[in-house]
Amino acid sequence: MSRAVKKRARAPLTRERVLLTALSIADARGLDAVTMREVAQRLGVEAMSLYKHVANKDEILDGLIELVMSEMVVPSPESGWKAGLRAKARSMREVLLRHRWAAVLIESRVSPGPARLRLHNAGLRVLREGGFSVEQAYSAYLMLDSYIYGFVLQEVCWPFEPEERPDVAESLRPAIPPDEYPYLVEAMNFVMTRSLEQARRGVNSAASYAAEFEFGLDVILDGLERASSVS
Amino acid sequence: MSRAVKKRARAPLTRERVLLTALSIADARGLDAVTMREVAQRLGVEAMSLYKHVANKDEILDGLIELVMSEMVVPSPESGWKAGLRAKARSMREVLLRHRWAAVLIESRVSPGPARLRLHNAGLRVLREGGFSVEQAYSAYLMLDSYIYGFVLQEVCWPFEPEERPDVAESLRPAIPPDEYPYLVEAMNFVMTRSLEQARRGVNSAASYAAEFEFGLDVILDGLERASSVS
DNA sequence: TTAGTAAGCTTACGTCGTAAGCCTGTCAAT
């Protein structure tokens, strides 16, 4: 009889199903909720069964990185290095905001999976074909990635919808006497009034810091252009 | 009798001693090695005794953040915003490289401790007194911090002395076929030959990526200058 | 003298990753 049909009800466990389950747990309840036992339970299986398809938990984490990385847009040099890198940056931010746990995970382990390598290679290529020297391309790429990850990391540390933000700020206020930190309070007030306004207009929470992100992105891309043409 | 003298041999446990012990463990063996039992043992005490001085482990982690943050140079506006922020950036990088575990910790939790608040306040102040509007200052500060943390995070992910680096690169090579990732390999070769040269010249490992860091820092500071004077 | 209290200790619970080995259904070779 054809092997595809006669199998028992439960779908066969595979490495891919393990990783996808882990991904959905992480998205729903955070990285800490990704537990061998929890992943197993969602698959209707015992924890130790996972080890037939995955060496250990670290391999699951590396797999998660790969899954996230493969969602990112790979830039192509066709429309110029600036447009390519801008698209890559925006895509990275979107993906990392969609998987809020991912940025810290990525930045806390070296895992040279294919998706990650492909992304790096494509980014460097765009710069090289845009006329950057090897050294320039390396510096520029490192700088851009630093900014992107750094920005998103700060963004996900403040993990609230615009309309919740003022409440959180309020709860923090006792720790922040205005006379000791006047400039900080000034900035906080600015952000909070804008958050309130955004909440009223129903602005998507992901778009909330988009202006700041784009500002920094422009500064960097323009700066790189200047630096490359000067040399 | 004076209370300071008659105490038993063991120095009294205090919150500060707990935090300093945790700090030295983290520096020596990484953040994962910071365990209630381990901290206690180093103090010649049982794990549960720590709870008389700290609420829980999270409070220890927040305490570590504060200790690290208080090592960072607080910028003063005297010599201009550019010099002030450059000094702050360099100092932050130095401190974060000295405590390689700190960057991920800081970026993965919101802990508004006084040292952190002071640093933010001072940074924003420098920008405001340099003529930036509230909004500009906020964007600029966010951008700079993003870059700094992002850069150092990548730096500590590659946690090796210059002379070890080529070996590690070699061990990674099988995963990276040159024909699939030519631009990546090109960049890696560049970095590796430079690392070898640095190792030969005995360059301090912390200084190793200093050139890239300074490059990005210049791009950002110059870009901010332009952005602020245009508006 | 005594009652209160702060600081350290003991025991124990539930959760985690995972080592070791068992059980059973499938399939290829005899």
Added chain:
DNA sequence: ATTGACAGGCTTACGACGTAAGCTTACTAA
């Protein structure tokens, strides 16, 4: 048709972790 290997799941168990609950001791204030 029989058998034997083996892949894929299960069971049990261990040591490490954070920490709740409650005990003991020793100093202090009345």
